[in-house]
Amino acid sequence: MPPYFDNANSVTFRQSEKIVALLGRTDTGKTSTFNLMTGLSQPIGNRISSTTCQCFSYSNFIDTPGFGDTRNGESSSSHLSLIDFFVSLSSGIDILFYFVRYGTINSSDLNLFVDIYKQILSTEAYSNSCLIISDYSLPNLEQVNINDSDERKYLLKQLHENDKYSYILEKFNNRVLFIDVSPYDYKRQEMSKEILQNFLQSFRPLNRFNCQNLQDAYRLLRRTQEMETLCFDLKTQVDQLTTENQHLTNLYQKQIRKCKDLEESYQNSIKQIEQIHEQTLLVVETNHISTIEEMTRQEFRIRDEVKQVRQQLEEIEHEMDRSLTFNVVSYIPFIHIVTNIIELNTKRRITQRIRQLLHTKKKGL
Template sequence: MSPYFDNADSVTFRKREKLVALLGRTDTGKTSTFNLMTGLSQPIGNRISSTTHQCYSYSNFIDTPGFGDTRGGESSHLSLIDFFISLSSGIDILLYFVRYGAMNSTDLDLFVDIYKRILSIEAYSNSCLVITDYSLPNLEQVNTNEHEERKYLLKQLHDNDKYSYILDKFDHRVIFIDISPYNYKRREISREIIDKFLHSFQPIKRFNCQNLQDAYRLLRRTQEMETLCLDLKTQIDQLTTQNQHLTHLYEQQIRHCKDLEESYQRSTKQLEQIHEQTLLTIENNHLITIEEMKRQEFRIRDEVKQVRHQLEEIEREMDRSITFNVFSYIPLIHIVTNIIELNTKRRITQRIRKTLHSKKKGL
């Protein structure tokens, strides 16, 4: 017995009644319809995440996790396949849910993904399109075959390539329901419409869930590959972060080198300016020194001329008064000569005395 079965009575009941599985993306009304048909009160999800995280069965209905759930991912798909494989007798009817007027490219891609990766094209013949949130007043008419309003509405849907693709795959099997919690009457009408369809629809054969083994293995392998890809992505992100850090350091070094180069150029320019100023100063000083030396040379020449002139004057003066000068200095010369003689005699006398004194000591 599958762990998803709620009790043994439901399994026995499925052997006698058509087994119906509710499929579709998150927040398309699967669980609300499940509650409507079974009388249960399972929690209802929203447009972002589903409250149904695994298959839940009651009576002959199976509620499945919403596809496109941001939290379930491939795990929900594996849970669905695992549950279907456990149904050895297969499934009679697959109800695929979409919202009225809200079908977009993402919904269509999800539908194709479900029937190609999880189920198979064989499931088309057992499937029916259920359009929820149909709020127009002609609910019963659009669910009556050959009614003009149904034909008109189907034509409108066929003009939309997204709806027409599913309708063609399901051989135009479609029902419209309104399960709004605020309108009890329309909910009851919707329940009767579903019940009537389930009793009238006779699939050629049950959908054999055992054929999903390959899909299960492929999906499991896909999940492993996705996990590996996530690990690789994490490593790539880490390497990218390191690369960004190294790039930042490299850019800093480049800027630093540029700053050093600019500083070197400024210093070189300053040195060249200083060198030029020094050469100019030396040259100016040299010119000043040469000029000063020339001026000094001229002054010395002038002084020499003056001295020569004075000497010449002295010589002329001496020539004129040579006789007078000689006779004028004779007395002075005589006095000096006498002084020298006296000093000489005194020194000789002192030496003689010293000699005699030395001889006396020797005796």
């Protein structure tokens, strides 16, 4: 079994023979044809998945992984596997065999062809390419591969009526071979091998397909892969930021609700304070009115007493005028009068003090 090559510079090709690369969708007969031309027995895939996972070479033939492998899809990683090999292949390629199955080509196959030649290789590769239609099971296998034969002309006319075949044939200038590499028919295998060998001997491309032309596509796909990784990382960061933003939004909403509760509590407290203040003012005012009324009554009583004392003083003066001498008993009413006068003055001072205090309290409220 030949080795797998990570670096095609380690591959030594026979310079006298053309370097041939086999391309196409998964399970179109590439590895079977590779085994037929090299005499090897590489594992063969099926219609679901490809067995060939890396490019490898033997006897100037290069087998490549099948495009459209259902295990990997038509992702850029499968393209890069091919480009990594071709870019490092400094000697270039003489012939590119592009494989399709007979009678099964569809829009997906045509899109894959366009993708390979425009995005992976280049349009310059058309002049080095040949269409290989595998699984051609009709009896006239030999006749349809003879130039200018009626069978070949009729078959090519039918193919050109199919816009998908016609597109590829026009790009390849009608270079097409029909082969049948079925493992159950040794004779048709040998016939197919001879058809391929005759074409390799007769076809002389103007120039080798220079694999350096793949550099732009190589950088583009590498950049695409890097961008896909970057986009994935950015998406992860966006998801994290979205989660954090949702968390912050929830916290913000909680704080808003808390602020509203505090504001409502504050308003209730203000109302309660206003009610208490009104009640306090009412009580103070009521007490003040009661105090003033009581003081007014006391003032009236004091005035009455003063009036009585004055009357008594007047009577004493009259008595003194009538009598030049006094006895001890006459001093008793006088002492009583003096006492009342002192009490009256004291009550007046108390009244003034109370009024000053009430006036001060009223200003403070």
